[in-house]
Amino acid sequence: MQFQDILYEKADGVATITLNRPERMNAFTPKMLDEWLAALQDAHLDAETRVIILTAEGRGFCTGMDVQAQA
Template sequence: MTYQAILYDVDQHVATITLNKPERLNAFDDEMLTEWADAIQVADADPDVRAVIITGAGRGFCSGMNVQNEA
């Protein structure tokens, strides 16, 4: 799967998932939630991954759910 809302990388047995919508303070929307769930499954299925780090791009980790798109 190609990701638009997150970045996924594996280095030295550690998967890093970066929430990548800094202009929205990485607020979750449907796209990000779907991609995040997929990346978690990919990391879980990879026998080389021993740990997962979840981080956010920009100045905020995650401001919660983007409710503007939910109305």
């Protein structure tokens, strides 16, 4: 799956999911939430993955839901 609002990589048993909307303080949109859940599911189903790291680009991890995206 191609992701637009998150970065996802796996290496040496570690899956890293990075929220990648720093211009909006990584506020979730419905599409971003779908991408995040797909990455978590992929990491969960991968027998090689032992650790999942959740991180974010920019100065804030996440401000919650993007209310402008909901309108």
